[in-house]
Amino acid sequence: MQVQEVWGDRWQNCAHPLSHQYMLSAFKKKSAVVLAADFFKTKDISEMINSVGEYITAVKTHVDMIEDFNQESWAEVIDTAKKYDLLIFEDRKFADIGRVSQFQMAGYYDIRSWADIVTSHSISGPDVIDGIAASWDKVERIGGILLLAQMSSRGNLLSENYSKRTIHIGAASPHVLGYIGNGSSAEEISELRNMVGQGKLIWTPGVNLSAEEGVLGQRYGHPGEAIYSGSDGIIVGSGIIHSENPVDAAKNYANASWNALMER
Numbered sequence: 259m260q261v262q263e264v265w266g267d268r269w270q271n272c273a274h275p276l277s278h279q280y281m282l283s284a285f286k287k288k289s290a291v292v293l294a295a296d297f298f299k300t301k302d303i304s305e306m307i308n309s310v311g312e313y314i315t316a317v318k319t320h321v322d323m324i325e326d327f328n329q330e331s332w333a334e335v336i337d338t339a340k341k342y343d344l345l346i347f348e349d350r351k352f353a354d355i356g357r358v359s360q361f362q363m364a365g366y367y368d369i370r371s372w373a374d375i376v377t378s379h380s381i382s383g384p385d386v387i388d389g390i391a392a393s394w395d396k397v398e399r400i401g402g403i404l405l406l407a408q409m410s411s412r413g414n415l416l417s418e419n420y421s422k423r424t425i426h427i428g429a430a431s432p433h434v435l436g437y438i439g440n441g442s443s444a445e446e447i448s449e450l451r452n453m454v455g456q457g458k459l460i461w462t463p464g465v466n467l468s469a470e471e472g473v474l475g476q477r478y479g480h481p482g483e484a485i486y487s488g489s490d491g492i493i494v495g496s497g498i499i500h501s502e503n504p505v506d507a508a509k510n511y512a513n514a515s516w517n518a519l520m521e522r
């Protein structure tokens with residue numbers, strides 16, 4: 259089987275170069291798992307990547323959660339991720355005006371220098387995208403943005419109309435790699451996929467193979483169902499990192515995502 263057959267129209271229509279890097283990597287690893295490495299110490303992230311790196315395609319970080327951040331400790335995380343050919347995804351959820359977002363990509367954490375992908379809200383309008391892109395330009399790196407079109411948390415304010423307008427903004431920009439969708443609802447993912455079409459990826463958090471509800475309002479759906487409904491990547495944190503056996507868990511999520519892709 260070839261990579262084009264796995265991804266079908268998505269392979270033809272997604273224009274962002276990182277979308278092809280992602281699809282190819284998922285094809286090679288037989289996994290559409292994005293690890294949410296929600297740790298407080300850099301060494302914990304590196305250790306987790308060393309355990310499950312073969313079964314995941316990207317690692318998602320919240321760098322502002324890290325307690326021992328410095329350039330050296332973070333360089334180790336990045337090197338470890340690169341060893342396993344992972345896309346590095348900083349879930350920064352930018353939301354400010356373009357000019358400020360541009361500088362938030364630099365600063366102490368210097369996200370622009372190591373992140374391949376970042377998340378952004380669309381609440382402030384389209385210029386946040388150009389601000390983020392300008393920052394990558396400055397360091398001569400290629401990056402992709404995932405806009406939050408839906409969220410998995412209960413009671414969130416991202417209405418259907420908001421999703422629609424977010425997709426409108428995203429469709430107009432070559433820097434937008436895709437969207438974050440609500441992995442806890444197959445119905446919402448299908449709706450989102452219908453609105454998005456084939457030209458962008460959808461990645462979905464809020465998936466878990468066992469838990470029905472997470473802490474503090476997180477909602478969960480089945481990872482296979484999320485893919486089947488139109489998601490291209492499942493973002494998994496607790497299901498792997500808080501499992502008794504993260505390696506087995508990562509394999510299980512990888513299999514669930516791959517089997518659903520095959521079925522799709």
Ligand code: S5P
Binds near residue numbers: 296497
């Ligand atoms: O709507 C969202 C968007 C995101 S990016 N809901 C989410 O949960 N996320 C992120 O996905 C969140 O920041 C966390 O890192 C991860 C889900 O973690 P889990 O432990 O619930 O799997």
